[in-house]
Amino acid sequence: MAEPISTRAIVCRKPIGDGEGWQMETVRLREIEDDELVVRIVASGICHTDVTFGSLTVGTPFTHYPSVKGHEGSGYVERVGPKVTVxxxxxxxxxxxxxxxxxxxxxxxxxxxxxVSTPMNFLGYDAFFSEDNASETPDLRGGFFSQSSFANWTIVKQHSVVNVKGTVSDADLRVLAPLGCGIQTGSASIVHLTRPGPNDSVLVLGLGGVGLSAIMGAKLQGCTTIIGVDRLDSRLRVARELGATHTIDTSNMDNLDELVKQVQALTDGYGAAVTIEATGAMAIIRKGLAMTRFAGKYVQVGVAPFGEELSFEVFPHMTSGRHIIGTVEGDATPSEFVPKMVAWFKGGRFPVDKLVRLYRAEEWHEAVRDMELGKTVKAVITW
Structure with a gap:
């Protein structure tokens, strides 16, 4: 039996807004199973999904307390199970x-x-012992997205691992930690899922990490009309730096019909060939089809509040030929798509570093706050 590993982790014992719901603690790892690895985490991006599922009321489906979140990790392999090949x-x-x-x-x-993606990613598996747990049964849930990377050392299933040996430096691992979720979702929704050409217009609604990654994807595709929409000037500015040809500020719009008019004006009255909805805000979602041209593709990647519904009249939708696509991760396979993003970054064509701000792991609360306030696009905690 291998010597037990003690590590620091951000433990989610109650919803994040509930006083001391999240705290840095010392925990221990259980023994790994045949298809698992121990990874020493170097860095982990903070995604709104971490905060969302660490804010839900106890008893909400697909949430678990106590647990360790984090699902945009990078690091070095320390131990492997006998069936691990990656x-x-x-x-x-x-x-x-x-x-x-x-x-x-x-x-x-x-x-x-x-x-079984939803239970596998959001429920995970027991992986950690609390510091005062002397039993043989773990009492802290790990395996969030099969990784729970808000820990300095963690247990990972091999299907969640992309080996980047020989392609990245230690400094790269810190900047590229978010590739496995948010940045993959945005860029793959363009490059892999919808694949617009140079003559196609792309509209991105919401310019957080996912939306800005979609802007980078559209630039990679050579699209000549790339429209970014947000209410924060700082993010509109970054969008232009990353390749947006037009930006629309919604901060002072009283009526979203004005947004529809501006998008149509920028697309010869037709609407965008590809619309990426990355806000999750129902008011925006309900206008999304009106901003998408006939035979165009509307892609929902923003997470709307649970229970919300979208309706439309069937016959006009049928005659429009519009495609409504729901996706997570841009339908990308990590072992194939993550190396592509690494190569684009190393070749200077995918400036992920313009999205990232590094924080020490102990500063996780500041990192979360800065993301919520729009002070940073993609906060990454480092160990």
Whole structure:
């Protein structure tokens, strides 16, 4: 039996807004299973999904207390189970989402839409012992997206591991930690899922990490009309730096019909060939189709509040030929898409560093606050 590993972790014992709901604690790892690795985490992006699922009321489906969140991790492999083939101790890795590998959807090349994706990613598995737990049973849930990267050392399932040996430096691992979720979602929704050409217009609604990554994806595709929409001037400015040809500030709009008019004016009255909705705000979502041209593609990546519904009249929708697509992770397979993003970054074509701000792990509360206030696009905590 290997010597137990003690580590620091941000433990989510209650919703984040509930006083001391999240706290840095010392915890221990359980023994790894045959298909698992121990990864020493170097950095982890903070995603709104971490905060969302760490803010839900006790008893809400697919949430668990106490647990360790984090799902945009990077680091080095320290131990491997006997059935692990993806990496060896010492290899640098980037971590992504969980999927079963065996269902018909995974086998068809769509692991992001695995039939058991939701429980695998959001419920995870018991992986940590609290410091005062002397029993043989872990009492802290890990395995958030099969990684729980808000810990200096963590247990990861091998399907969530992308080996980047020989392609990245230690400094790169800090900047590239978010590739496995938010940045993959935005860029793959363009480059992999919808694949617009140079003559296609792209509209991105919401310029957080996902939306700005979609802007970078559209630039990679050579699109000549790339429209970014947000209410924060700082993010509109970054969008222009990343390749947006037009930006629209909604901060002073009293009526979103004005937004529809401005988008149509920038697209010869037709609307965008591809619309990426990354806000999750129902008021914006309900206007999304009106900003998308006939035979265009409307892609929902922003997470709307649970229980919300979208309706439309069937016959006009049918005659419009518009495609409505829901996606997570841009339908990308991490082992294929993450190396592409690394290569684009190393080649100077995918400036992820313009989105990232680094914080020490102990500053996680400041990092969360800065993201919520719009002071930073993608906060990354480092260990």
């Amino acid at each position: 990496a060896q101790p010492g290899d640098p890795v980037l971590l992504s989402y969980a999927f079963c590998e065996t269902c018909a959807i995974c086998k068809a090349g769509h692991p992001a839409h695995c039939v």
